[in-house]
Amino acid sequence: MRFIDYVKIKVIAGHGGNGIVAFRREKFVPKGGPAGGNGGNGGSIILQADTQLHTLQDIRYHRIYKADRGRHGEGSLRQGKSGADVTIHVPAGTVVKDADTGEILADLIQAGESIVAARGGWGGRGNAEFVTATHQAPREFEEGRAGQERMLELELKVLADVGLVGLPNAGKSTLLSRVSRAKPKIADYPFTTLVPNLGIVKSGEYASFVMADIPGLVEGAHEGKGLGTQFLRHVERCSVLLFLVDANDEDPAESYRLLHNEINKFSPNLLKRKRILALTKMDAYVGVPKMSTFEPIDIYPISSISGEGLDTLLKALVDSIGE
Numbered sequence: 675m676r677f678i679d680y681v682k683i684k685v686i687a688g689h690g691g692n693g694i695v696a697f698r699r700e701k702f703v704p705k706g707g708p709a710g711g712n713g714g715n716g717g718s719i720i721l722q723a724d725t726q727l728h729t730l731q732d733i734r735y736h737r738i739y740k741a742d743r744g745r746h747g748e749g750s751l752r753q754g755k756s757g758a759d760v761t762i763h764v765p766a767g768t769v770v771k772d773a774d775t776g777e778i779l780a781d782l783i784q785a786g787e788s789i790v791a792a793r794g795g796w797g798g799r800g801n802a803e804f805v806t807a808t809h810q811a812p813r814e815f816e817e818g819r820a821g822q823e824r825m826l827e828l829e830l831k832v833l834a835d836v837g838l839v840g841l842p843n844a845g846k847s848t849l850l851s852r853v854s855r856a857k858p859k860i861a862d863y864p865f866t867t868l869v870p871n872l873g874i875v876k877s878g879e880y881a882s883f884v885m886a887d888i889p890g891l892v893e894g895a896h897e898g899k900g901l902g903t904q905f906l907r908h909v910e911r912c913s914v915l916l917f918l919v920d921a922n923d924e925d926p927a928e929s930y931r932l933l934h935n936e937i938n939k940f941s942p943n944l945l946k947r948k949r950i951l952a953l954t955k956m957d958a959y960v961g962v963p964k965m966s967t968f969e970p971i972d973i974y975p976i977s978s979i980s981g982e983g984l985d986t987l988l989k990a991l992v993d994s995i996g997e
Contacts, residue, residue: 678730679830679870679908682773684738687821688716688757690795691744693803695815698750708812709751710800714744716821717757719792721828723782727765730830741792744818747800757794767833767911773825783833791826795819829907832870834886835995837912839933841891844918845954847871848978850887853988870908877988883995886912891936906940914948914994919965921953921975926965934969948994952976952987 691713698706719739742757764770770780770789780789798816805812838846854873871887888908909915915937919929930951937944950972953965957977965973972990976983 678734681730681734681828682737683733683762683826683828684823685719685762685792685826686738686740686823687718687792687794688741689743689820690714690716690797690818691746691754692817693798693800693815694747694749695801695813696749697811707810708801708805709749710802710815711747711749711752711754712800712803713747713797713816713818714754714756715797716744716794716818717741717759718790718794718821720759720761720788721764721768721770721780721782721791722761722788723766723768723785724763725766725785727763729765730768730828733762733764733828741794741821743821744794744797746818747797751800751802754797756797759794761788762791764828765830767831769829769831771827771829773827779826792822792824795821831911832872832886832908833884834872834908834912835883836875836885836914836916836991837909838885838887838916838918839891839909839937840918840954841920841923841929841933842889844920844929845978846887846918849918849952849954849976850885852978852981853984854885875988875991877985877992881992883992885916891933906937909937909944910941912947914950914991915944916991917949917951917971918954919951920955921959922955926953927967930965930967950974950987950990950994952983954978956980956982 693712694710696710698709700706719741739760739762741760744757745754747754766783766785768782771778796819798818801812801815804814840846850873853875873885874882875885876882886908917933919926923929953975956975957980974983974987976987
């Protein structure tokens with residue numbers, strides 16, 4: 675199944691049924707009272723978070739959702755049947771926006787959390803509702819009201835505690851595969867990772883957390899280069915950002931500066947999160963790494979191949995998540 679994290683859909687709630695004009699027609703009662711029933715309410719469109727889903731793939735091929743209309747009222751004060759609601763299941767972590775205004779309508783994070791994205795129209799009143807002391811045989815009635823209709827943008831942001839941030843081929847996928855059961859694609863060329871990957875990482879006997887590996891960033895990612903803006907949204911929920919820089923880069927400090935700048939240009943608030951820097955591929959490094967940065971940050975030399983420094987790094991991540 676393809677990983678789809680953005681779709682645009684149209685939702686149309688059901689029209690309310692009309693109320694009707696009717697009178698009692700009983701034997702020996704030549705002029706019965708008003709008996710027109712109310713119309714039923716139109717069905718609503720509901721979006722509900724489902725933790726069993728991990729992509730918006732299914733919704734991508736179903737762009738219009740329409741709920742049933744309410745039935746018209748009937749004689750003998752019988753109310754029309756309400757239209758059935760339509761529930762759209764979306765992955766937990768889906769942000770729902772009004773496509774026309776950009777307003778965020780909901781951020782569906784918890785399993786079962788839901789929002790009425792388009793409310794069905796009310797059913798109209800039948801003539802029995804218009805009886806007064808001075809108006810005993812009304813012929814007034816109401817038509818049902820139209821249901822809401824709107825365009826929605828659905829944007830999925832993965833739910834993770836730690837987000838991996840690095841240049842292509844910095845060793846993010848290798849780290850995730852080493853510390854969790856996730857099996858991301860790994861190869862010796864840039865942009866091996868094309869979609870976010872999640873893994874549950876255990877540290878010690880009881881501690882565990884979710885780590886997200888997003889595709890590598892390049893200079894200009896905040897402007898969409900390398901599909902950067904599509905990927906950067908997935909670290910917005912992370913409480914800790916783990917920057918990975920290849921210790922064998924020509925200038926590791928400059929690599930970190932590039933990553934820092936791209937995050938800052940995309941969303942300065944992300945830099946308020948706890949940040950940790952890991953120097954990767956130490957198994958292939960000769961000598962003692964020396965790296966100074968333009969800001970104070972905890973630096974951990976690691977090797978996902980040999981396991982060097984991983985326990986220390988994982989403990990630091992667990993401690994940072996709890997802060």
